[in-house]
Amino acid sequence: MKTLDDLSVDGKRVLVRVDFNVPLKDGEVADDTRIRAALPTLTELLGQGASLVLVSHLGRPQDREPEFSLRPVAGRLSELLGREVQLAPGVVGDQVTALANRLQPGDVLLLENVRYEPGETKNDPDLAGQLAALADAYVNDAFGAAHRAHASTEGVAHKLPHAAGRLLEREVKTLTAIIEDPAKPLVAVVGGAKVTDKIAVIDRFLQVADTILIGGAMCFPFFKAQGHGVGSSLCEEEGIAPARDALAQAGTDGRAQLELPSDLVVADRFAAEAERRTLDGIDVPDGWMGLDVGPKTAQRYAEAIAGAGTVFWNGPMGAFELEPFAAGTRAVAEAVADAPGTTVVGGGDSAAAIQQFGLAEGVTHLSTGGGASLELLEGKKLPGVEALS
Known part of the structure; x- marks a missing residue:
């Protein structure tokens, strides 16, 4: 290039x-x-x-x-x-x-x-x-x-x-280094709504990372694949099969460990004023929806991030745009900002969140590309980059 x-x-x-x-x-x-x-x-x-x-x-x-x-x-x-x-x-x-x-x-x-x-x-x-x-x-x-x-x-x-x-030069060099030469351990924090949007990058991190931390609504296809109840939570049906495959691969033949939430914040509807409760577990009752990871999960994820040599974060842990459900994403953002290792935030909602919480200055690299970041990490060729060779 x-x-x-x-x-x-x-x-x-x-x-x-x-x-x-x-x-x-x-x-x-x-x-x-x-x-x-x-x-x-x-x-x-x-x-x-x-x-x-x-x-x-x-x-x-x-x-x-x-x-x-x-x-x-x-x-x-x-x-x-x-x-x-x-x-x-x-x-x-x-x-x-x-x-x-x-x-x-x-x-x-x-x-x-x-x-x-x-x-x-x-x-x-x-x-x-x-x-x-x-x-x-x-x-x-x-x-x-x-x-x-x-x-x-x-x-x-x-x-x-x-x-x-x-x-563009810095983005390509920084993101490529995450895959090709990261300081270990490499921890990938992947959240958001849909497994299918990010299964390719999850598959890539299964090969190169040490730990993958899953959050956001995309955890529910994983839970459903394990036989847990998801209540009225946003659960992408098309994401269940790839989630099951990822669970089967995790931890085998040198692949990364895949961590899921162990507690959840749930509500009776998607609204800031909704009735909410914290579950000490992951089975969501009928009529309730999971809208954030719970405090135990947030603490566990923060500890994994603190011990990482390299952290890549893409996707919020919950509905952080609603203050009652922002704690999990805020905890991850604070952990990423405080982490002693190299920290990269992969654009999109993660970048919006870390800026919303006033923590952007604590990150090694804040990517300006959501989809472009993920495609580069997946190993795809980016036309706009390839044309500059």
Whole structure:
């Protein structure tokens, strides 16, 4: 994979694929984490005498809806960079080309939402060519979109001198090291709603980790596979068979131990004001649903994390968005932040949780890619990364 060290940009226009798919509220950026994550690459390129044409998606627009415009992002990026970031009137076309051609070293132009163009997600060669015509070189720093073979993430890389930005470079090196050369013991904490979403990464960690800690609603297919009652808990039926297979493999032939919750916090409905109780066990009564791991499980998981040489965490332990059911996820987040080993949080809800609890600064690496992180750990080739070789 080529990096910025392999690219000369002085006096050149650089097309930079960034991941500015950020939440908006009332026409403003509600969380600028992903914008801040791109700043090292952008400032390095600008410091080397480049002008920048930035390209990003935002949401899933169907027909150029104004609520998916990157205008709020341009405003926030201007503040963070300390220089004007001009928003183009579109993604490609004569007006955009004219604006790009007028850029001087140090100037920054942000294209409109690249998904306003239907050719983006189809990796249309014509769109990739039009994007390439805007610049002299291409840098991909959008790790969160690197698992998609789109025009702005894969197609354009074949048409220009190219490199990975510092964020994408760090993501790939850090996540690859977890699988190939982790400090031992390696503890993987895997939560969330569905086993089927993460069975491939669980299978991979069964091969390379020492311990896998399971939490969130995905524990219920494991419990059901063991014959336990799950009550009204969210239990993915399609996840039962792969959960049973994972249980059968765990601890055999050098594979990782797979740990499940031993107590649960349950409620009579999914609501903050619901009646709730803590079960000293895992059999959920009829009419009740499990919404968090219990305190004994949280303590046991925290101890395993504290003793790890490397920790990877992806997926909450419960419905942490509701305060009565946030304790398990908070306990894991605190343990990860306090752990003496290398700690990596794999994007998505885990990243949101550790930021919500104000613990992000305690983590070695907070990934910006949810799906991309998991696919890389599973051993899949990421099109946006492969194109940078």
